[in-house]
Amino acid sequence: MNTRMSADDRRELVLQAATRAFAQGGYAGTSTDKVAREAGVSQPYVVRIFGTKLELFLEVFERSTLRIRDAFAEVVDDPTFDPTAEDAREQLGLAYTALLADRDLLQVMMHGFSGGGHEEIARSARACMARIFETVRRTGWSDDEVRDFVAHGMLINVMLAMRAPEHVDEDPQIAALAACAFGDALEFLT
Amino acid sequence: MNTRMSADDRRELVLQAATRAFAQGGYAGTSTDKVAREAGVSQPYVVRIFGTKLELFLEVFERSTLRIRDAFAEVVDDPTFDPTAEDAREQLGLAYTALLADRDLLQVMMHGFSGGGHEEIARSARACMARIFETVRRTGWSDDEVRDFVAHGMLINVMLAMRAPEHVDEDPQIAALAACAFGDALEFLT
DNA sequence: GGCGTAAGTAATCATTCAATGCCTTCCAAG
DNA sequence: CTTGGAAGGCATTGAATGATTACTTACGCC
Numbered sequence: 001m002n003t004r005m006s007a008d009d010r011r012e013l014v015l016q017a018a019t020r021a022f023a024q025g026g027y028a029g030t031s032t033d034k035v036a037r038e039a040g041v042s043q044p045y046v047v048r049i050f051g052t053k054l055e056l057f058l059e060v061f062e063r064s065t066l067r068i069r070d071a072f073a074e075v076v077d078d079p080t081f082d083p084t085a086e087d088a089r090e091q092l093g094l095a096y097t098a099l100l101a102d103r104d105l106l107q108v109m110m111h112g113f114s115g116g117g118h119e120e121i122a123r124s125a126r127a128c129m130a131r132i133f134e135t136v137r138r139t140g141w142s143d144d145e146v147r148d149f150v151a152h153g154m155l156i157n158v159m160l161a162m163r164a165p166e167h168v169d170e171d172p173q174i175a176a177l178a179a180c181a182f183g184d185a186l187e188f189l190t
Numbered sequence: 191m192n193t194r195m196s197a198d199d200r201r202e203l204v205l206q207a208a209t210r211a212f213a214q215g216g217y218a219g220t221s222t223d224k225v226a227r228e229a230g231v232s233q234p235y236v237v238r239i240f241g242t243k244l245e246l247f248l249e250v251f252e253r254s255t256l257r258i259r260d261a262f263a264e265v266v267d268d269p270t271f272d273p274t275a276e277d278a279r280e281q282l283g284l285a286y287t288a289l290l291a292d293r294d295l296l297q298v299m300m301h302g303f304s305g306g307g308h309e310e311i312a313r314s315a316r317a318c319m320a321r322i323f324e325t326v327r328r329t330g331w332s333d334d335e336v337r338d339f340v341a342h343g344m345l346i347n348v349m350l351a352m353r354a355p356e357h358v359d360e361d362p363q364i365a366a367l368a369a370c371a372f373g374d375a376l377e378f379l380t
Numbered sequence: 381g382g383c384g385t386a387a388g389t390a391a392t393c394a395t396t397c398a399a400t401g402c403c404t405t406c407c408a409a410g
Numbered sequence: 411c412t413t414g415g416a417a418g419g420c421a422t423t424g425a426a427t428g429a430t431t432a433c434t435t436a437c438g439c440c
Contacts, residue, residue: 154348234428
């Protein structure tokens with residue numbers, strides 16, 4: 001039997017569990033029961049906290065993508081950051097690869113992006129993408145440069161979702177792509 | 191009541207319907223019943239044809255991504271194609287934007303890529319990615335150039351999945367990103 | 381023209397899933 | 411001590427869903 005907990009603390013705990021669960025299965029592929037078991041709580045309780053599975057997912061998605069946006073913002077808004085420097089792009093990229101330590105965030109983002117089945121998820125995804133684009137834009141880079149940066153991020157997400165890093169030894173093509181997509185960060189990915 | 195049809199023809203028809211259905215909802219978010227209704231056929235019949243929902247999805251995914259690969263191959267293997275030309279990248283990009291006419295192919299690819307929940311889907315996704323990467327590589331471009339090209343494709347997929355083209359007028363950031371992601375092709379996207 | 385095989389469906393089943401309602405238990409204030 | 415509110419589980423339910431089985435109907439071939 002779990003000890004009692006303040007509602008806010010429990011809510012936070014369930015959110016973390018849901019992030020893990022949704023990162024694996026996406027919205028449709030994850031049951032509230034799975035989230036509940038992951039959180040060590042009864043299934044009806046998780047839907048009671050969030051009202052609806054959709055609302056839970058939206059909250060997980062929103063907070064995950066905001067976390068990602070913040071990681072960029074921290075670099076971009078740093079006064080010592082020089083967007084015109086030779087390695088500026090690499091520097092911002094580091095902020096992203098640092099997120100690889102918690103793959104769940106990126107996977108949740110990915111699932112939200114491709115979960116366009118529900119209009120509400122698609123809307124939230126657009127808002128998230130807009131926020132991230134705006135943040136990277138603050139570097140002053142050209143729109144094409146920003147686009148290339150964001151696109152590279154999407155490739156990383158996809159490669160991560162298909163578990164490419166864990167299977168580089170099975171396919172030389174995947175190995176080559178993973179090498180130039182993840183760069184030095186590849187070695188840290190299992 | 192529908193007229194009888196040869197098994198192969200019916201199979202093809204169901205595959206097309208399934209492509210439409212899966213493009214919308216992804217693997218987990220699409221029921222075999224939905225596919226059946228889309229195909230104008232009974233639900234037990236579609237699972238009888240393909241044995242299992244997973245096998246159906248894998249076949250839809252495989253054929254969709256092969257179609258995409260072929261679109262690239264047609265350009266790359268064309269003897270008149272000059273990979274060192276100034277507009278070579280744009281030329282190959284055209285092969286991709288041409289696929290936008292049938293958004294379903296790209297959406298199915300997207301869902302397969304992010305559907306890493308099932309190991310079998312993830313494996314198929316890696317194989318698909320490997321094939322596409324290998325094809326674009328045949329241009330002789332550097333791996334980094336190929337990576338950038340593929341990454342741009344992923345961004346297009348994501349933007350499409352979140353229905354960005356239909357909502358450019360709601361968010362200036364999305365509008366800017368869509369403008370430089372889709373280029374001239376944007377006007378043809380509703 | 382009848383017969384065998386293939387095309388297709390209706391009925392049904394066992395699960396799974398999201399959601400609701402009611403009950404229990406703990407803690408804090410009076 | 412007791413009482414009330416909040417934390418949280420339990421039982422349940424109705425709808426979906428994937429899959430199986432048995433049955434029916436059309437068509438090609440002799």
